[in-house]
Amino acid sequence: MLDSPGPERVDSGAMTLPAVFWLAALQVTPAQQQAVVTTSAGTFVLSFYPEKAPGHVELFLRLAAEGAYDGTRFHRVVRWGIVQGGDPLSKDPGKKALWGTGGMNRVKSEVSDCKHVRGTASSVEVAGKPDSGGNQFFVCVTPQAQLDGKFSAFGFVAEGIEVLDRISETPADPGGLALEPVVIEKVTLRPARPVPPPAFSDAPPEELARYRATLETALGSLTVEFFPKLAPDHARNFLRLAQAGFYDGTAIHRVVPDFVLQGGDLATRQPRLPDFRVQDLVRRLKPEFNETRHVKGILSMARGDAPDSAETSFFICLGDATGLDREYTAFGRVVEGMEVLDRFQKVEVEGETPRQRIELRRVTLRKLP
Known part of the structure; x- marks a missing residue:
């Protein structure tokens, strides 16, 4: 000693x-x-x-x-x-x-x-x-x-x-x-510097709009852009969770042909995230309903009955879902990989649950110049 x-x-x-x-x-x-x-x-x-x-x-x-x-x-x-x-x-x-x-x-x-x-x-x-x-x-x-x-x-x-x-x-x-x-x-x-806020908190909408997220699924890859001028907090939330790897290993757990595919539920993640990690970043979101039409390719946030109950789960429209307009927060759209959405139309389901697990393997971010 x-x-x-x-x-x-x-x-x-x-x-x-x-x-x-x-x-x-x-x-x-x-x-x-x-x-x-x-x-x-x-x-x-x-x-x-x-x-x-x-x-x-x-x-x-x-x-x-x-x-x-x-x-x-x-x-x-x-x-x-x-x-x-x-x-x-x-x-x-x-x-x-x-x-x-x-x-x-x-x-x-x-x-x-x-x-x-x-x-x-x-x-x-x-x-x-x-x-x-x-x-x-x-x-x-x-x-x-x-x-x-x-x-x-x-x-x-x-x-x-x-x-x-x-x-x-x-x-x-x-x-x-x-x-x-x-x-x-x-x-x-x-x-010493102040404890920084969560990632993307201070990024203005113009900067957030330069990000693209690629969702690599078992059926192919989709790339989405965001609508931060319409729904800045939802865009920040998705980017933050993606950057932290929260979506990696989750499942596309719901598919309704000609309507939506849904993913991002952390309960489907393999391996599961420990509670303390979830508590670091997951927050309920206040609604940012806007005039975006829920048509094929639109990325929107899932929620429970309460308008402010959205957290991590999202959906992408497979067809006309305009009945969801101004009831759910649309915050992005697919810009590459629309053909992958067509593959989801053919997924075998039991009710609305795919018979075989469809993995969301990872979500990667890139920032346009």
């Missing part, structure tokens, strides 16, 4: 300076800093709680500035639970038996009222030994209320929580040791 200097003293070149002088040299406060963590599975951004855990925040920022985290691994994972990393020993595959023991005993506990909710970053301690935090940290992928009041939470994921989801899915042995651990390639510091 390493016995390193505490947070009251940090190294700066050949000198040893109090931590407050190190921060002053940066001319920023911890609250004004974010850490951009680039990993082999993607990039996420950490913001900090210096008012709750000043020692832990200062230590993390110093280590990040020194490059101490670069090359370390997320060596321990609990699928859809937590991910743990930052051990300097994890840089060396030859020391795998010691992973989880390095970089400890550097900072005293700073347990606070911070809750271990989805995205919380907290300090690892030696089991049964208070005040033993150090380089190592863990991030909660899902809420871990049993850890509240026991560990020093010092930050949260401001961007890229889906990257932590993927890291948590790394195959591991029965003890949680990652078999092929994700590598922290680099941690860089930047001035």
Whole structure:
């Protein structure tokens, strides 16, 4: 076990300076800093709680500035639970038996009222030994209320929580040791930015109109354009869900010849998305009824009885469905692959359900110049 200097003293070149002088040299406060963590599975951004855990925040920022985290691994994972990393020993595959023991005993506990909710970053301690935090940290992928009041939470994921989801899915042995651990390639510091809104939230209608979505189904591919001037929130919603991969692996679960095909129901997705991922992005949509006629090729949003009950499920008209006009929100149309719609007309159904599953394999986006 390493016995390193505490947070009251940090190294700066050949000198040893109090931590407050190190921060002053940066001319920023911890609250004004974010850490951009680039990993082999993607990039996420950490913001900090210096008012709750000043020692832990200062230590993390110093280590990040020194490059101490670069090359370390997320060596321990609990699928859809937590991910743990930052051990300097994890840089060396030859020391795998010691992973989880390095970089400890550097900072005293700073347990606070911070809750271990989805995205919380907290300090690892030696089991049964208070005040033993150090380089190592863990991030909660899902809420871990049993850890509240026991560990020093010092930050949260401001961007890229889906990257932590993927890291948590790394195959591991029965003890949680990652078999092929994700590598922290680099941690860089930047001035803090506000937590960004969901993707496409700030894109104006003119920009949204440049996107095309290609729906690759078992019967062929369809490309759609959007009507963001008529239904901007519906266009944003579809683009957001598609970009996040929510539609990939769902089914076209309803086909009514000469009327509509319907897909996008997350209950049909294989594999199913965990609830916490769904809660990240899925929201009910207020209606944006417009004058678009529901004719062959029109993309529109399915809903329940309530006008504001649309979430993820959509339909594409296979024929004249003008009885739906101004009752459902049309937000796009097919611009390539109309012949694929004709193939859906011939699908064998039981009632309105295809006898054989019709997979929506993936939805890909491209942006026109």
